[in-house]
Amino acid sequence: MDINEIIKPENLVYDKSAVLNDDVMHYCPGCTHGVVHKIMAELIEEMGLQEKTVGIAPVGCAVFAYNYIDIDWQEAAHGRAPAVATGVARLHPDNFVFTYQGDGDLASIGTAEIMHACNRGENILVIFINNGIYGMTGGQMAPTTLEGMVTSTTPNGRNVDLNGYPMKITNLIAQLPGTSYVTRQAAHTANAARKLKRSLKKAIQNVLDKKGTSFVEVVSTCNSGWKMTPVAANNWMTENMLPYYPLGDMKDSEKGEHSEN
């Protein structure tokens, strides 16, 4: 059978979302960003939100997220994406606004902004990529770096006496009554990616329903920063990250309610 006989519209089983453009991504092979970008592009298309979505890109590897997803974007200063999103969302309450932030951006330099945006219950979605390392600047310690984990600024492993403890910021966020949906997901298996997509869809719907802030952490790999192959990174994440950052919903309620945990 000739290959052209197979490539026909009626035989199509998968198509890339039109909201994800054809630019070559700068992300390393094996990086979790690509999967999350793809899911977001799919959801924006499926939910018919392309014309009303504004993304806020962080400083970090995802700084160039605006190159890949075909929506309007603003690039924020390091850590300030929740404040930028607040400005956009307050002035355009009918638009869907989301931030896309890494662990250094969200849990270190931007701690004040994320806490207060969530506490005000801004109608935004926060996507929090937690890979326990600063990827873009070359693999330094992040606030979520595990105890004993080797990075370029913790060459002998993270020492809690020196560096403090890995921060479970999502657990803190879940305590804030401004948030309606707080969950921790992953994207390292097809099943995890499907669950992540369901979570993000729910989170987006919450924002559209003006239920306050929805917060989705994605426990991720940085195989380049971790100096592993993609497969080894996935395994290392499963064995080391997931016990400390267990997956699952932390809060699913109406805005104004306190978390049970």
Added chain:
Amino acid sequence: MTEEMIIAGFGGQGVLSMGKILAYSGIMEDKEVTWFPSYGPEMRGGTANVTVIISDTRISSPILQEFDTAIILNQQSMDKFEEAVKPGGTLLYDPNGIVNPPTRTDINIYKVEGTKTAVEMGNPKVFNMIVFGSYLKVRPILSLDNVEKGLEKSLPERYHKLIPLNLDAIKKGQEIVEDVQLV
């Protein structure tokens, strides 16, 4: 006409609000006005003073070293501002709490028993309006009609019922002010 004045006393004596009513009355008289307060921690309980300038023409500096008129309501302010009155200018003071009365002979000095009279009127809060009345008597730069309009403008609506009381106090101040001749 340009009147450059300082009102100085304790925080809580109504120094700033007297200045504000004066300034608003000036606006009603179609004058240019500037109200410049001392501001900061000293507003809370310490000394308070405000420079008020009323003029037919554009007002230059809100910061002045000498004044046409000084209204002085405590000893600290007397110590600070007696010397700042221009020769030939006016100093109006309430003797309550004044240990060292003014001594200059090249200015016009007036005295108003504001604190005492306010108590006699049964309302210590009208103290600043009594002093204001005395000022209007010795420096008749504003008509009483415009002062009434100034009161209306500067007081929130819910206090408008107090305007007659304030006007009474102003009239009382006009009656009781004493010319102090130092020769």
Added chain:
Amino acid sequence: MGEVRLMKGNEVLAEAAIRCGCDGYFGYPITPQSEVMETLMARQPWNETGMVVLQAESEVASINMVYGAAGSGKKVMTSSSSPGVSLMAEGISYIAGAELPCLLVNVQRGGPGLGTIQPSQADYFQSVKGGGHGDYKLIVLAPSSVQEMNDFVNLGFELAFKYRNPAMILADGAIGQMMEKVELADFKPRRTNEEIEAECGDWATLGKPKSRKKNIVTSLEMDSDIMEANNLRFQEKYKKLEEEEVRYEAIQCDDADFVLVAFGTSSRVCQKAVEIARAKGLKVGLLRPITLYPFPKKIIKELARKAQGFLSVEMSAGQMVEDIKLSVYEAGSNARVDYFGRMGGIIPSPNEVVEALEDKFSWELSYGVKRSY
């Protein structure tokens, strides 16, 4: 004639914002400008015009809220005082780098550090030379009265949108706290979504319709050649500002042997100083820059042909004096430029200014000519 009121400079900023169709204000309390947000919150403009007012968690957050809202085409502003503006410096640089229009207000207090809450003009360099990182300029307006606090809100927004560049009102604690007679502007409606689309649709994040490419608000560019081209475009814009937007007031400068140069509160002091000096028979004038950037170089060059000296009167250690010196130097004039000022929150008095003038220019005053070297 518009409505006339007695208002504080800070209060009028809020009123003027509501009346000029401002879409949003984001701020954080700091003395001596807290009345701006207090007035807005009491006025509740969201009921009246739909204007959004939000108290942010910090100046860092408020300037980034401004960045977000300005990037989405809205007419937004923030206000602060010196230490707070330092915190905003990063965000201001991003706003300038992303070429967003917005209005910033600095009601200056004395520094450095936490300094004092009293008025100062020591943020001149920070305001006109950049303040944050990179080659950028703010359009800097210096009000000297409560009326100008009112007028410059609208003017600042107009210039900001005309040039897609942040504009700053550089006031000080005295003008913020002072009450004066002010004629308020009439209400101007906020722009409709259609008007915003027409004005900002080719760059703002309004949501991407199928009909256009995505809009990206960013200051980032990894390609140095493109980044240099961006910078050259900024410089062209600044050149145009210097050619077309200079504003100043010259008072009794025509026959002046000595020109006081001062802005904001110190210019008010200098008006009085001119009166005192003229009464003494000294031919003194006042040049009051209204735009600090673009700086009124041309008029200084013209005045330098005849004037024997310039005295920059500032509530700082002498910052604007450098720009005056540059202008006089460019004019090829040997007029002498000196500085007098007070610091730490103290406002010089008119008499002090006249004494300083007589002291610093005693040679010229004795001989009646320019001193040559």
